[in-house]
Amino acid sequence: MSGPIHIQPGETFTLNVGPQHPATHGVLRVKMEMDGEYIVKAETVLGYIHRMHELMGENRTYPQVLPNLSRLDYLGALGYTHGHVLAVERAAGIEVPERAEYIRAITVELNRVASHLFWFGAFVMDLGGFTPLMYAIEDREYILDMLEAVTGSRLTYCYYRFGGLYNDIDDEFVDRARAFIPRMRKSLKKYDALVTGNIIFRKRLDGIGPISAEMCRKYGATGPVARGAGIDFDVRKNEPYSVYPExxxxVPVYDECDSLARYNVRMDEMEQSLRIIEQGLDKLPDGPIMPKKKPKLIKPPAGDYYQAVETARGSFGIRIVSDGTKNAYRFKLRSPTYSNMSLFDEACEGMMIMDALALMGSLDLVIPEIDR
Amino acid sequence: MIKDTVLQLIRELFPDPDPVVEEIVAEPAEGDEAEDAKKKPAKKKEKPRENGVIERDHAQYGYDIDVQLAPGELLATVVILDKAGFFLESVTGVDWIKEDQLEVVYDFSRYDFDTCRAVIRTRTPRAEPKVPTISKIFPGAGWHERETHDFFGIKFDGHPHLVPLLLPEDADFHPLLKDFKP
Structure with a gap:
């Protein structure tokens, strides 16, 4: 064995972050060329959890693909299944009863809060604070229990059907959701007092990890990453779908372009989601949750259909190319984190490694969703 | 409206527009779009599309501008969209095995409230699929093009780093081709 390697000034070395690194929250690998603590060049390596959902979408019938979508993003699964059912409904021309759409919006927003809560806990943990995770998980558990009672699963939901829902919500769900709103508002204040003003926390994020609006556009970044760069873009507002116009x-927007801005966007978004849930519960109409007439076999007319939805991580797009049969001819999933992560290589150049990991945390990565 | 501006600019790229395309463009523009659009696609399926610009009904298809062009015109069109402030949503492929062609589909959308999604399609022969890269204009296309190369084997001319992204690094198969046997 040779002795320790002495790196000469100006000499770089390669550092592998991942694929089993806790900061990457999954199996993601970044090859970093380092000059001391500084990153000279980074290359993200993907594909460790690639499962080819797009091929599965082609060789199964439309209803058979339903459970696949929640396996993309296990933290905010309902947003993705919502996009899928909307895309197929658009292609096949299926009408959805109003009550079903309201319940969809309420559950998606609950899921968004749960996703942001977990991100909040994990992000602060990345920066060295363990306690907030415990608080966040307690609140998230409340949502998961609530959703479990009505959907039957805790993370990988298969709740929506083409044209409606699998199961109607009951009074217990409504009561629990109503009780959840003041509880969560109180918690948000607590998180704010506990974390947002913390000087160590702010020093790690304030002005660090810049992602400019132009960079977002060139890389197609959406969601809180774009909104943290001063871009007022939310698919729920820009390209309204479901009952969101009601x-x-x-849409919280911060212009600072740094990691702190992305943190603030997500924290504010939880409050906005609570507002939507509150209004949804107030306006919830009575009626059926499945349409009266629905085709037995789903065969959309030949064509190319696209549907975008705002998930917890950004704009999720789904393209269905139909050839008029019961299977999709092409089933493309445009996942938001894929685009958001693609700018990491450029954004982290010249940063210190710990700042780059904070930047990575602020992107809110869910690796199964990048790799699909 | 940005949609009209962009349509105008893209149409200039097609100095001699195909008469068939012109007809399709003219009809949805007049009044009752939904009624017309519903009947149209069902009738003329299975026929390979001519190059040209089509305006689509957003409520039915999810996008507004649908352009099919030759690979040579791709970069000029992408530059138009870049200058108009579009962002790249995704790049993907479709294998039209019956027509012995591979299609590359680019989705562009906008951040502002002037909502407009533009879909650019280009076709390339299956035997030697080759399309110029747009990663010089939109660096974000780099990953999307690598993914499309993984799944369909389409070569993106000029791409700086066209190695497998999602598939294993030694993968020599293209799983989304319709004649792929695992």
Whole structure:
């Protein structure tokens, strides 16, 4: 064995972050060329959890693909299944009863809060604070229990059907959801007092990890990453779908372009989601949850259909190319984190490694969703 | 409306527009779009599409501008969209095995409230699929093109780093081709 390697000034070395690194929250690998603590060049390596959902979408019938979508993003699964059912409904021309759409919006927003809560806990943990995770998980558990009672699963939901829902919500769900809103508002204040003003926390994020609006556009970044760069873009507002035009909510936008801005966007978004849930529960109409007439076999007319939805991580797009048969001819999933992550290589150049990991945390990565 | 501006600019790229395409463009523009659009696609399926620009009904298809062009015109069109402030949503492929062609589909959308999604399609022969890269204009296309190369084997001319992204690094198969046997 030779002795320790002495790196000469100006000499770089390669550092592998991942694929089993806790900061990457999954199996993601980044090859970093380092000059001391500084990153000279980074290359992200993907594919460790690639499962080819797109091929599965082609060789199964439309209803058979339903459970696949929640396996993309295990934290905010309902948003993705919502996109899928909307895409097929658009292609096949299926009408959805109003009550079903309201319940969809309520559950998607609950899921968004749960996803952001987990991100909040994990992000602060990345920066060295363990306690907030425990608080966040407690609140998230409340949502998961609530959703479990009505959907039958805790993470990988298969709740939506083409044209409606699998199961109607009951009074117990409504009561628990109503009780959840003040509880969560109280918690948000607590998180704010506990974390947002913390000087160590702010020093790690404030002005660090810049992602400019132009960079977002060139890489197609959406969701909180774009909104943290001063881009007022939310598919729920820009390209309204479902019953979102009925709700009064704001899109939080921060212009600072740094990691702290992305943190603030997500924290504010939880409050906006609560507002949507509140209004949804107030406006919830009575009626059926499945349409009266629905085709037995789903065979959309030949064509190329696209549907975008705002998930917890950004704009999720689904393209269905139909050839008029019961299977999709092409089933493309455009996942938001894929685009958001693609800018990491450029954004982290010249940063210190710990700042780059904070930047990575602020992107809110869910690896199964990048790799599909 | 940005949609009209962009349509105008893209149409200029097609100095001699195909008469068939012109007809399709003219009809949805007049009044009752939904009624017309519903009947149209069902009738003329299975026929390979001519190059040209089509306006689509957003409520039915999810996008507004649908352009099919030759690979040579791709970069010029992408530059138009870049200058108009579009962002790249995704790049993907479709294998039209019956027509012995591979299609590359680019989705562009906008951040502002002037919502407009533009879909650019280009076709390339299956035997030697080759399309110029747009990663010089939109660096974000780099990953999307690598993914499309993984799944369909389409070569993106000029791509700086066209190695497998999602598939294993030594993968020599293209799983989304319709004649792929695992």
């Amino acid at each position: 709700f009064d909510f704001d």
